[in-house]
Amino acid sequence: MEPTAHSQLEASPPSSTETAEELAFKLNTAVRHSDTKRVLELLEKGADVNSKAEGGWTPLQSAVQANEEDLVRLLLDKGAHPHARKDNGGTAFTEAAIAGNVKILELLLERGLNINDHDDNGFTAFMEAAWYGNEEALKFLYSKGANVNLRRAVSEEKAKLHKGGVTALMDACREGHFSAVKTLVQEMGADVNICDNKDRNALIHALKKGCDKGRYESAVSIGRFLLDHGVDVNSKDECGKTALILTVEMQSPDLVEALLEKGEIDIDDADEEGNTALMVAVEKNDHNIVKLLCEKGARTDVGNLIAVANRNRAPNVARLLRQYNAKIIPGTLKDWEPNSKRWRDQLKKLYQIYRPMIGKLKTFQYIQQRIQNTSQGGIYLGLHGGTEVAVRMSRSTEGEKEKRFFEQCGNCEHLLKLFQFEKARGYMYLCFPLWERNLEEHLQKTENQTDCKDAVRMIFQAVRELHSLGFAHQDLHPRNFFIDLGGKIYLADFDNKRKLIEGKKELVNSDLEALSRLVVYVLTGGRKPLQLASAEDLAADSPDYEEALDLVGSLVSHDKRGLEGLSKHPYFWSKQIRFKFLKSIWNKIKDLRNRKAVFQVPNGTESFPYPEWTKLIDRDVLNIMENPRRGKPFKYSNDVTDLLRLIRNLDEHPDVRISNKIGDHAEYFLERFPALTIYAYNSLRQNPEYSHFADIEDPSL
Incomplete structure (x- = not known):
């Protein structure tokens, strides 16, 4: 909780002879000189106890830095805010940890500070105590609930540069505080194998400054200690x-x-x-x-x-x-040019440098060669017999399981396949054909305007193939779909989230729901994070809007057609196929006694979306069709069957007057009646007697 003023001094106006700025400067100076008497005088004159000096330093923070406990108490009693932050986000609490003063830390904690609060660079008080080797402060903070293995939190921009992620143990190791390192590991259970955002563990931090004057002995001692405690x-x-x-x-x-x-x-x-x-x-x-x-x-x-x-x-x-x-x-090495455009520079570097070969594999598992993070470890670039590959390393036991799974994907067109593998020193190196980007990265690139329909088709097929192997994916995220140089999409599961279906319909339904979000994500170009994507984000002016909306809804409702049936959904049809479908309906129903019954779906709630379609069509076109040159006049009604009859007759018996006026027939009718295809398709499909009319025969599907 924020303290309230404990006296009227804080609210007192400054004297007429000195400005507020002058009093603030003098107050901060007095605090830094630990001049308690002068501090009291200035406060009585109306100096702001929470005024800030250069860098955002408040008098309280300066008093803490000076390790003046009595002055800290005085300022707090006079209304100093313990939560105030410097320009770098630091507080009096983090300053107390740097000073190592347990009494001041305790005093500030009593004022409601969060023990794991951090500054703008991610430093907590516990980390500061470790950095400066203040063991008593470490022990006190630990006893009050400080998170020993907390990693340094940084902004998204810094994280992209691989900054942050450092722990208190790494800080103590880097600064050579051997006693603090022992305390952190032996008494507080600090994890010696956590890595920062540059993939460095505590041992690397201990050795980084080992060459510096005065650091050698502590680096050696810490190194030996960490080796004894199982560091990687x-x-x-x-x-x-x-x-x-x-x-x-x-x-x-x-x-x-x-x-x-x-x-x-x-x-x-x-x-x-x-x-x-x-x-x-x-x-x-x-x-x-x-x-x-x-x-x-x-x-x-x-x-x-x-x-x-x-x-x-x-x-x-x-x-x-x-x-x-x-x-x-x-x-010298001959010049060599990789096929990959995205990874060109890293691959050339890998080709040029010496690396110990693992069978036919050349790879380098460090951050600049890493192409993707997973919960099971990183994916790295590699060259296997000269072929560009993506490499996953794991312990032999886990690697064998992964190898068996990926070998099952060998005959699947859109599941990531295993290219080769190598074994060495208890590890399995799985090599996959190299991809350029994952789907998430691909959509963020404005120049990569993927053919959405083709992308969704490949995604559908990938999930169908996985289900056919008996697995539900359970993590259909864009980062798990990879795109190669030719634009082909593959699905992988490097996080091992997949589960055996074994008759569990709920697992399949879960994948269908995730797929619905993924479809929206792709169709909207990844503008929103996957979990926030919804059908409301689909562009209503898209020529595929009605079909896409129906496809997403079918996935969400766990449509009984499943992925096999939904893969033939009208969304995937071209304009010409949609128009051909509409034309074909009249040929199928024209000889029926009750044509309207075809579109009367039992328990159906969807009504014909164009009950006055004759008003939407060009008047000249309708007039020509109703009064043909060679044939009897015919008056078209607003019924759906008559609209389908007109579409069929117009295209089967073209009239140059109409063609000159409307251009391409398919373009014209699908633009005028965008919801017609999906209405006709669903009406036929849901009518038990006429559902076979919804089937189309086209080799492209």
Whole structure:
């Protein structure tokens, strides 16, 4: 709760000799000098206790920064707002954590502050305490409910740049506070394997500044501690450097050995420049680490190691390398151009740099090569035997399950197929044909105006194919549909949300409802988030509006036709097919004694949408049709059967006068009567006696 003023001083007008701005400046200055007497004098003169100095600093925040507990109490008693924020969103509470003053933290918490509140950069008080190694403050905040594993929250713009996501443990590791790290892990259960938005875990943060003066010993200690507590040694920094490479840069042979003893690390992994740990060790002329890496089996046939050793005037290192079969490597890579336009630069980089091969696969699992995030891990670019692929890595057990599922998709046209796979070091690498964008990304690009009807048709077929395999998808989100260079759409399930149908109709119905939202999302160009898309967003002036509205409604109502029947829905028909359908109806009903009965649907509520259609058609056209040159005059009524009769007669017995006036017959009638096709189709389909009249035979469907 916000405090109220505890005296009349806050409301007192400033003296006539000093302006409010002058008093505010003096008050903030007095606080920063911890001059309590002067602070009281200025407040009595009417200085605003909540005035702000440069950067948005209030007197209370300045008092907290100065670690002046009594002055903090005084200002609070005089009406200072503990919730006030600096220009960067910081509060007195986060400042107290930086100062490490538990009494001030407790005092501010009593004033109703949220313990997990953060500034504009996502820093909470708990994170600030970790950054500055203030253990007592950490313990106090933890005891009051601070979230130990909270990740740094940042704006959407910063998140797109992969900023944020850092935890208090990462802060303590990065700043070298070993004691705080132990407290966070051993006493508070901090997760050592959470990653920030650049995919860096606590170990990477610990090693990043290990080369800095005064940080080496703490980095080594923290590194060993994290290794003992199960940290993932395969995490990389934003430049693709592994923990091993960072440790070699620190020139810590003991920690290098400790990492290698884990048996989980790829000794030949390389960073974004193609540098392996051995290459870095040779560049740094570190004979001990070079020897250690060579003894552990590091490859010596990459990176022109002897040339680097010779350049460094390091004959002992060169001699050592020769003992492990290192040679000078001549030649350069031939130029190569990827097929993909979207991923061209990343693929060229991957092609050019050294990467340890996994069978026939070359891939680099770091942030700049990642093309999609999933709940099961990232999807990365790869080259398998020279073919551009998307790579999913998982533990062998899970990978085998995924492999079996994707192999079932091999004969499906619009389910993502498995291209190849590789196994190495307990991991399965599943390789898929590379896509350009997912559907969500595709629709956000204004230049990518996808043929909506064709896109929806492919989406329908993908879901039908999955259902035919016995699975309901349960996550029909645009990010799970991928579009290749040729515009073909494929459905995947990298988040493993699919479920076996096994007669559970509710699972199929759930997919149909999700598909209805997805159809609207596609037809509206992704203007609204998927969950907010509704039929009301469809453009009423679209030539497919009536059909699209009916299709979406059929999906929502779990229409008994299912996806198989709905795939033949009039929405998917071309204009010519729709017109051909309307023409064909008269031929089917003309010999019936009671033609009107065809459109009388049992329990039907939908009425003919054009009860005065003769007024909507061009008068000259109607007159010509009612008074043909060769034939008897005929008066058309406003009945639907007569409209269909006119459409058929006009097209079967064309009159140049009409053609010159209205142009293309299909265009004219479908524009004048946009709801006619879906009305006729549904009326026939829902009439048990005449439902077969709704069937059309066309190879394009």
